[in-house]
Amino acid sequence: MEYFVQQLINGITLGSIYGLIAIGYTMVFGIIGMVNFAHGDVFMVSAFIALITFLILTAWLGISSIVLALAIVLIVAMLFTSLVNWVIERVAYRPLRGSFRLAPLISAIGMSIFLSNFVQVTQGPRNKSIPPMVSGEFVLANHNNFPVTLSYKQLIIWGLTAVLLLAFWYLVAKTPLGRAQRACEQDQKMAALLGIDVDRTISMTFIIAAALAAVAGTMYLMYYGVVTFSDGFVPGVKAFTAAVLGGIGSLPGAVVGGLIIGLIETLWSAYFSIDYKDVAAFSILAITLIFLPQGLFGRPDVEKV
Amino acid sequence: MAVLANSASEGGRAEKPILSREPNRFAAALREAAFTGLVSFGLFLPLIGFETVTNIRDELILRTRWPLLAAFVFIAAGGRFFYSFALAPWLARRAQKPVKPAAAWRGHFKKWFVPFAIGFVIAYPVIVILVTGWGGALKWIDNFGIQILIYMMLGWGLNIVVGLAGLLDLGYVAFYAVGAYSYALLAKNFGLSFWVLLPLAGILSSFWGILLGFPVLRLRGDYLAIVTLAFGEIIRLIIINWTALTNGYAGIISIPRPSFFGIPFNANDNGFAARFGLEFSPLYRVIFLYYIILALGLLTCFVTVRLRRLPVGRAWEALREDQIACRSLGINTTNTKLTAFAMGAMFAGFAGSFFAAREAFISPESFTFIESATVLSIVVLGGMGSQIGVAIAAIVMIGGTEILRQLNFLKEIFGATFDPTQYRMLLFGLALVLIMIWRPRGLIATREPSVFLKKRKAISVDLVQEGRG
Numbered sequence: 001m002e003y004f005v006q007q008l009i010n011g012i013t014l015g016s017i018y019g020l021i022a023i024g025y026t027m028v029f030g031i032i033g034m035v036n037f038a039h040g041d042v043f044m045v046s047a048f049i050a051l052i053t054f055l056i057l058t059a060w061l062g063i064s065s066i067v068l069a070l071a072i073v074l075i076v077a078m079l080f081t082s083l084v085n086w087v088i089e090r091v092a093y094r095p096l097r098g099s100f101r102l103a104p105l106i107s108a109i110g111m112s113i114f115l116s117n118f119v120q121v122t123q124g125p126r127n128k129s130i131p132p133m134v135s136g137e138f139v140l141a142n143h144n145n146f147p148v149t150l151s152y153k154q155l156i157i158w159g160l161t162a163v164l165l166l167a168f169w170y171l172v173a174k175t176p177l178g179r180a181q182r183a184c185e186q187d188q189k190m191a192a193l194l195g196i197d198v199d200r201t202i203s204m205t206f207i208i209a210a211a212l213a214a215v216a217g218t219m220y221l222m223y224y225g226v227v228t229f230s231d232g233f234v235p236g237v238k239a240f241t242a243a244v245l246g247g248i249g250s251l252p253g254a255v256v257g258g259l260i261i262g263l264i265e266t267l268w269s270a271y272f273s274i275d276y277k278d279v280a281a282f283s284i285l286a287i288t289l290i291f292l293p294q295g296l297f298g299r300p301d302v303e304k305v
Numbered sequence: 306m307a308v309l310a311n312s313a314s315e316g317g318r319a320e321k322p323i324l325s326r327e328p329n330r331f332a333a334a335l336r337e338a339a340f341t342g343l344v345s346f347g348l349f350l351p352l353i354g355f356e357t358v359t360n361i362r363d364e365l366i367l368r369t370r371w372p373l374l375a376a377f378v379f380i381a382a383g384g385r386f387f388y389s390f391a392l393a394p395w396l397a398r399r400a401q402k403p404v405k406p407a408a409a410w411r412g413h414f415k416k417w418f419v420p421f422a423i424g425f426v427i428a429y430p431v432i433v434i435l436v437t438g439w440g441g442a443l444k445w446i447d448n449f450g451i452q453i454l455i456y457m458m459l460g461w462g463l464n465i466v467v468g469l470a471g472l473l474d475l476g477y478v479a480f481y482a483v484g485a486y487s488y489a490l491l492a493k494n495f496g497l498s499f500w501v502l503l504p505l506a507g508i509l510s511s512f513w514g515i516l517l518g519f520p521v522l523r524l525r526g527d528y529l530a531i532v533t534l535a536f537g538e539i540i541r542l543i544i545i546n547w548t549a550l551t552n553g554y555a556g557i558i559s560i561p562r563p564s565f566f567g568i569p570f571n572a573n574d575n576g577f578a579a580r581f582g583l584e585f586s587p588l589y590r591v592i593f594l595y596y597i598i599l600a601l602g603l604l605t606c607f608v609t610v611r612l613r614r615l616p617v618g619r620a621w622e623a624l625r626e627d628q629i630a631c632r633s634l635g636i637n638t639t640n641t642k643l644t645a646f647a648m649g650a651m652f653a654g655f656a657g658s659f660f661a662a663r664e665a666f667i668s669p670e671s672f673t674f675i676e677s678a679t680v681l682s683i684v685v686l687g688g689m690g691s692q693i694g695v696a697i698a699a700i701v702m703i704g705g706t707e708i709l710r711q712l713n714f715l716k717e718i719f720g721a722t723f724d725p726t727q728y729r730m731l732l733f734g735l736a737l738v739l740i741m742i743w744r745p746r747g748l749i750a751t752r753e754p755s756v757f758l759k760k761r762k763a764i765s766v767d768l769v770q771e772g773r774g
Contacts, residue, residue, distance in 0.1 A: 035527050049351045055367045056355070083347045095742045102473060103745040105527065106685050109678050110737025117731035122352050130365055233674070237538070240531065275546040282535040282542075289532050290520045 002146040007270045008263070013154045013223065015262020016161040020216035021239035022246070022254035023168070024209030030185045030249040031205050032097065037108035038088060040236015041115035042210055046081040046217030047227040048119055051128055053077060054221070066134060070156075070222070077214040085210030086203055094199070112232070120229040129226040157219045164215060165255060168208070172251065177204060185249070234278060238265070241285040247298020256296060334390035342382030349377045419693070426454075426599060430592045439588065447591050448707050451598055451663065455656055457699040458602040460683040461692065462652030465609055467681065468690035469618065470645035471625030472522070473530040475677055476537025479517070480510040480650035482544060482672035484657025489557045489667055490550070499563035499662050503655060510654025511647040518646035522639060537677055545669045556668025563662050565593055594663050601659060605652045606692050612648070621645050622690075675730070679703075682737050688747030697748055706733055 021043050028036040053076045057063045063072075092111050096103045137151035172178035180201045183191040192198045220235070221227055242261045246253025261281060268280040288295065354374040360366050425432075433445045459481065466474045487506040491497050497505075521532045544551045551557065562570065570577045570590035578585040612618040620641045624631050632638055661667050683702055687694030709732065712725045 035531065045352070051365075052351050052355045052357065052367065055357065055365060059367060080347065080351055083344070087344060087348055092738045092742070096745055099745040101527075102685060102689075103741050105473075105530065106682060107738050107741040109682070110734045110741065112734070113675065113678065113730055114734030114738065117728075117734060119352065121727055121731055123357055126359065128357050128365055237534070241535075244528075244531070276542070279539050279542045279546075282539050285535045286521070286532050286539075289524055289528050293524060293528060 002141060002143055002148050003270070005141070006146075006148050007266050009148070009150055009154060011263035011266035012259060013157050013262070014266055015242075015259035016157050017216045017220055017223070017258075018235070018239045018242045018262050019255040019258025020161060020164070020212045020219075021235060022242035022258045023251060024213050025240050025243040026246070026248055026251060026254040027181075027205050027209050029243070031181060031202055032093075032104075034093070034104045035108070035240070036093075036209075037105060037236075038092075038111035038115060039209065039213060040234075040239065041112045041232035042081060042085050042088070043213040043217050043220075043235060043239075044227070044229065044232030045084055045115055045119060046077050046210070046214035047221045047231065048123060048128075048217075049080045049214070050074075050077040050218040050221050051130065051227060054130065054133070070133065070218075074160075074215065074218050077218050078211040081210045081214035081217070082207040085206045085213075089203060089206040094202075112236075116229050116232055123229065125229060127226050127228050130221070132225055133222045153222055157223065160215065160219065164212065168212070169251070171208070177201070181205060237285075238281050241281055241288070244285060245288045245295055247295025249299075250295065250297040253295055253297035330394070331390065334386050337389045338382045338386035341385035342378050345381035346374075346378045349374055353377055422693075422696070423603070430595055434588075439586070443588055443591055446588075446595050448710070449704060450595050451591070452707060453699055453703045454595070454598040454602050455660060456680065456683060456703045457696050458598065458605050458656045459653060459680045460687065460695040460699050461602065461605040461609055462649050462656065463680050463684050464687070464690065464692070464695050465612070465621070465652070466645050466649035467684050468687075468695075469609070469613065469625065470621040470642060472642060472645060473527070473681075474533045474646075474649070475530045475674075475681065476517075476533035476535070476540075477649070477653055477680055478672045478674070478676040479533075479537040479540040480514055480653035481657040481660070481676065482540055482669075483510045483513050483650075484654030485661040485667050485672070486544065486551060486557075486657075487654070488658035488661045489560045492561045492662075493557065493559075496561075499561070499658075503658050506658035507651040507654040510657065511651035514647040514650025515643055518643050522642040522646065534674065534677070537674060541669050541672050544672070551669075554669060556666060556670075557661075558666050560661050560665045560667065562590070562665055563594070563597065594659075598656075598659055598663075601655055605655075606696075610692060617641065617644055679733070686737075686740055686744075686747050688749035691747070691749040694747055694749030701748075702733070702736070705736070706730075 021039065024039045024042075025036060028034060028039070050073050053073045054069065057069045057072060063069045088111055092107045093104050096107055132153075134151075134153045134156065137149040138155075139147045139149055141148045172181060180191070180196045181204070183194070183196055184198055184201050188198050191201075220231075238261055239258065242257035243254045244257070245260060246255070246257030261284065264284060265277050265281055269277045272280075354370060356368045356370055357365050358368055429450055430442070430446050433450075434442045437445060459477070463474065463477050466472050466477070484506040487509045488499070488502045491502050491505065492499070517533075517536050521529060521536075524532060545553055547553075564570070565577055568575070568577050568580055570587075570593065572585045573579065576585065577583075577589055583589070613622070620631070620636050621644075623634075623636065624638060624641055628638060631641075660671070664671075679702065683698045684695055686702065687696070687698035706729045709725045709729050
């Protein structure tokens with residue numbers, strides 16, 4: 001039982017990270033109907049930006065307050081990653097809007113290959129590990145000498161995810177920008193006729209998606225303490241799985257999907273075999289798409305002639 | 306042109322003052338360049354301005370690279386300035402000129418291109434030996450010839466699935482892997498020969514194609530792509546983890562190589578060179594392999610061209626254009642899709658078993674998602690459905706990245722530590738994006754219809770409705 005609770009805690013932590021990335025997939029898919037294949041690599045780039053910022057803060061500026069350092073790292077990573085994704089949308093996707101269906105997907109695949117190799121070339125292919133940023137933990141229960149712990153970093157990840165989701169929900173549901181986004185999702189032409197700057201709204205979508213991915217990237221770095229150039233692909237596909245599982249286009253679906261994927265992956269590793277944990281995640285993707293293509297929260301897709 | 310102009314305009318809505326007065330244009334270009342410089346400074350500051358290195362005590366430390374960062378920003382701003390000030394007006398002027406009618410030589414070119422190309426690839430090893438001599442030929446036949454032909458064959462195989470049937474498959478490499486592992490395992494464990502196993506590997510691959518295709522083929526478009534991607538990864542992960550069968554990451558070594566009608570290519574007395582009274586050279590085997598893959602590739606191409614004229618090929622193309630119309634005309638869409646999937650998988654299986662026989666060593670490293678992406682990009686760049694387009698795209702993409710390996714003179718410019726092969730995939734990704742922006746419809750964007758009423762008219766792909774796979 002203790003073991004199970006511990007795995008549950010770990011799974012929710014992992015799921016929060018997946019959920020934040022999944023929102024980026026689901027938003028972009030919702031608004032321009034494109035699988036943003038490079039999103040996983042944007043997440044990886046954000047982890048690198050966070051790593052570099054963290055090193056500047058601690059090694060050069062000598063900031064010892066970990067709360068302050070983490071806050072600055074988070075903000076800087078969000079800013080720079082947003083810029084990166086804004087430029088990517090501008091350069092690689094916008095010219096292809098209105099082109100045939102495969103073109104943006106291929107462009108995104110190219111972008112994904114480019115980003116991971118760019119980081120490999122500029123930062124080197126080795127694992128980049130840093131000393132733990134946050135240490136310490138709460139012991140929740142201690143039966144039979146098996147302590148169930150909730151570490152501070154897990155608590156930070158939970159808290160941050162919850163706060164960000166609330167802020168994000170407010171943004172989409174209550175602000176003019178969110179209204180414009182939902183309008184563009186339904187009908188871009190009509191939205192443009194009614195005076196919404198569609199290009200700007202799409203750019204903002206990419207910026208928000210990148211900011212959330214940057215939070216996920218920073219937390220990934222904080223949680224695992226190590227990052228490499230190839231870390232974008234598998235989390236990216238898993239986050240996409242989460243988005244599909246929750247129903248692509250649905251924001252709560254992305255978060256719930258992320259949590260489910262995180263839990264399944266953790267429990268699978270804990271109870272079955274750690275070697276096949278990625279196989280489990282990919283199988284869920286296939287099974288969901290085959291038996292429940294609209295996902296948990298999505299609307300069924302009606303094919304019209 | 307509008308697409309191209311749009312693509313480079315990072316700096317706001319840029320193309321307004323193309324034909325206005327000179328000083329304005331200069332100032333506008335300068336403004337845009339400054340903006341681009343600013344954006345690229347922000348873009349490159351973290352990853353190029355700083356480098357993370359591990360010091361002796363195994364700690365991560367930072368090093369700055371300000372000159373490199375300055376160079377990047379300067380190139381970006383300068384390029385932007387050149388574009389806005391000189392290139393964009395020139396392109397706009399050119400776009401206004403009336404389009405010239407196609408020259409007469411183009412017709413002749415079209416007519417003679419295919420026979421000439423086939424003649425050239427058949428004579429290629431001889432030409433290479435004549436040009437580079439006996440010693441230097443190995444590299445050009447092996448790295449260029451065989452490598453390009455493998456991808457050309459894979460491209461033609463995937464073209465059946467993506468180009469003809471309109472099913473986006475991101476996990477094509479799975480079938481390539483199945484073919485390679487089938488050959489390797491059966492040849493090593495049962496001692497069967499290459500020529501027996503080649504068709505067997507194709508059959509096994511197409512069996513897997515049907516097995517995987519059956520549940521997923523009712524999905525459409527992007528979803529199908531992602532599921533095939535997932536299957537590709539699942540097969541790779543199983544290969545990695547099922548060490549008892551596949552030896553995991555370490556791979557399978559010393560796979561038997563194909564022999565020339567029972568005569569092996571080695572330096573022994575009963576080897577190929579000794580039997581025919583020639584001096585031993587590894588070149589004979591490479592040339593033999595070259596002709597095998599050439600024959601396999603041409604077979605793929607020929608079968609595809611013929612299949613397009615059969616009812617099943619017509620059904621594929623109809624399916625690509627409109628699935629609902631197909632269904633209402635009584636075509637069994639599931640079976641039609643499955644045949645395309647199985648056909649594509651079979652050719653991947655052939656290519657895979659050839660790959661295993663050529664390398665004599667396979668490991669999961671050779672079957673990553675990048676391979677699927679490479680093959681898919683060859684098909685899309687070729688123009689989705691065009692056989693010649695796929696061939697040209699394979700030569701450009703694979704030949705281009707192979708040439709990077711040969712650019713040793715760059716070491717003299719950038720210093721001895723400069724390794725051009727490092728940039729291979731970087732440039733590949735960049736090329737994918739740029740070609741998509743430049744020609745989203747691929748290099749050869751017109752299709753010759755295989756069925757026509759009285760008069761043959763080429764149709765542009767732009768006119769063709771996108772099939773919902």
